Amino acid sequence: MTTEVRHVHERAAxxxxxxxxxxxxxxxxxxxxxxxxxxxxxxxxxAPSARQLSGVDVLADRVMEQQSGLxxxxxxxxxxxxxxxxxxxxxxxxxxxxSFAPLFLDVDTAGDDPYDYPEMEWFRVxxxxxxxxxxxxxxxxxxxxxxxxxxxVPVVVGGAFVGIAGADLLLSWLERASLSVMRTxxxxxxxxNHERRVVTDNTPVLATxxxxxxxxxxxxxxxPVIEDLGWxxxxxxA
Numbered sequence: 001m002t003t004e005v006r007h008v009h010e011r012a013a014x015x016x017x018x019x020x021x022x023x024x025x026x027x028x029x030x031x032x033x034x035x036x037x038x039x040x041x042x043x044x045x046x047a048p049s050a051r052q053l054s055g056v057d058v059l060a061d062r063v064m065e066q067q068s069g070l071x072x073x074x075x076x077x078x079x080x081x082x083x084x085x086x087x088x089x090x091x092x093x094x095x096x097x098x099s100f101a102p103l104f105l106d107v108d109t110a111g112d113d114p115y116d117y118p119e120m121e122w123f124r125v126x127x128x129x130x131x132x133x134x135x136x137x138x139x140x141x142x143x144x145x146x147x148x149x150x151x152x153v154p155v156v157v158g159g160a161f162v163g164i165a166g167a168d169l170l171l172s173w174l175e176r177a178s179l180s181v182m183r184t185x186x187x188x189x190x191x192x193n194h195e196r197r198v199v200t201d202n203t204p205v206l207a208t209x210x211x212x213x214x215x216x217x218x219x220x221x222x223x224p225v226i227e228d229l230g231w232x233x234x235x236x237x238a
Contacts, residue, residue, distance in 0.1 A: 001221065008184055013223035013233040015181045016191055020226055023070070023151050023169055024132065026063050031153040031165035033059050034075045039157045047083035053090040060092040061100045069173025070094070071148070072103060075155065077163040078127065079118055089117070091166075126154035126164050134229055137171045137199055137209055147171040147208065149199070171208065175200045187237040194230030203236075 037055050041048030053075060060073035074091035082088055086109070093103040105115040117123050122135030135150040148171055152164040182189060182202035190201035190212065198210045206212065212234065225231040 005186075006221075008186075009189075009221065009223055009233065009235055012181050012184055012189075013225050016178060016233060017225045019174070019177055019181070020134075020231065023067065023167060024153070026066050026070075027073075027151050027153055027165055027167050030056075030059050030063050030073065030167075031155055034155045034163070034165045035157055037075075038081075038155065038162050042157060045083065047081065049084045050082055050088050050090070051084075053077070053088075056090040057092055057102070060090075063167060064092070064094055064100060067169075069170045069177070070167050071146075071170055072166075072168035074103075074166065075163055076117055076123060076152075076166055078161055081162050087117070120150075122150040122152040122166065123164055126152050127161050130154055130156070130161065131228065134193070134226075134231075136193075137197070140168065149174065171199070185235060187235050189233060189235045191225060192232055192234050196232075196234075199231075205236075 034056060037053060038048060041052035056075045063073045064070040071094045072091060074089060076091065077088045079087050087107040089103070089105060089107065091103040092100050095101055106113065107115050107117065120135060122133050125131065125133040131154065133152045135152065137147050137149055140146060140148045149169045150166055151169060152166045154161055155163045155165055178191065178200050182200065185202060188203035188205055190206050191199045192212065193199055196211050196213065198206050198208055198212065200208070219237050221235045223233040225233050
């Protein structure tokens with residue numbers, strides 16, 4: 001591989017990183033605001049109530065207004081943190097007409113088919129490891145009913161994890177936004193997540209969500225995209 005080709009790949013990795021980070025840039029202020037809301041609510045009682053989290057709504061809407069690919073945003077609360085709800089989401093969703101509305105999911109563990117969000121990777125990693133996370137790509141059959149990526153940032157109050165500030169990004173939006181970057185690579189290439197699953201690519205040989213094993217591929221080259229998340233750009237030939 002020539003130096004010029006390597007520079008093309010490195011530049012593509014950098015541009016993909018900027019694209020992926022864009023959503024975190026929007027989400028970080030929401031996480032800060034959620035921290036403040038929960039902190040103020042906790043100051044009034046041993047444990048806040050769900051009603052005291054309503055201020056998250058306007059902030060979540062504001063996040064989605066800034067990026068058309070975002071179809072959900074809000075606060076997902078750690079189990080047992082609220083006085084009146086064992087599990088709770090203060091979550092907003094973009095409707096097909098572009099307006100925003102609350103998303104109601106059955107999170108009651110006594111229900112027939114509860115949404116068990118504490119077991120979701122996008123919630124579990126921030127809760128256990130105290131770091132940001134992107135879950136997916138996966139088909140969100142209980143929310144957006146389309147292929148999405150869930151961004152999550154831990155919300156911590158007084159040193160304790162109280163939930164995540166999150167946002168759902170349409171995978172199709174990221175695919176379109178990254179198309180011009182992927183086309184600069186004159187070889188089969190894919191943006192892969194920490195599990196080496198394909199997020200987006202420039203070749204029909206690979207499928208979204210497919211896990212690729214680059215170890216036995218003699219001519220595969222890897223470039224870090226989001227190092228703390230383990231995301232990479234993998235170029236299968238050079």
